Amino acid sequence: MADPSLALQGAIYPRLQADCPSVSGRVYDRPPQAVVFPYIGLGESQTVDDSADCVDGVEVFLTLHVWSRAVGRVEAKRIASEVRSSLHEAELDLGANWHFHLIEHRSTTVMDDPDGVTSHAVITFRALIDAH
Template identity: 30%
Template sequence: MSLAFAPTQKAILDRLRGDGNITSLLNKADKQSGIYDYVTESTPYPYVVVGEPSIDPFGVKNNDVADLTVTLHIWSNYKGNSEAYKILSAVHEAFIYKLAVTGYKTIKTSYSDARVFTDIDGIHRHGVFTLKISLEKEK
């Protein structure tokens, strides 16, 4: 199976940026709607970053199937956890339905981890949502 990183990242970005519940909670200083795959130190809070993908391939008879996980990072500078909790909940809701990934049949969309913690700087809240997508390469 070819690595599905690029089409999966695009599908995730499109889903997040197209979800009004999420974008209404984020900084909308630019056309990215507070959802990025790269940020600088000057990126205004709150925002979501589509982070690290990993893939676990396995064959099923003649089919190429893989479980792809992608870590989504929620960043907030709100004093307390409630802003990060709201964004994390909205992200969760956005992925209740299967994600359409170009060139692949999506078997299942789920998640394996969701949490919020205070960053090492003691100021920022960092939410982590690990999205899991089971994909089969289209023939």
């Protein structure tokens, strides 16, 4: 059976491309060497078994990263807000193999990157999915 986190990534990628105008479509699984700022990076995921009687379910915890080189943290916070608005309680289609139940925002942390130039937002979500 396919990986539910991969199906989730496939569903959120085009949604972020469309719903986050501040990054002009710059949403990456792995950013290119000469990346243009700001952008969203699809980050870490963790899949945890959430099975019950007759249900093959999982919880997927997904981390997204926002990177900005604008002065201050305002741009990073604005983009993080766009990400949250796009995905929190969204209806997603994960294809024929998975039944999507929900995705919810868990936390957002905005910080300065150690390079002293870049602002970084870390946004986490939790999704509930089970197999068809």
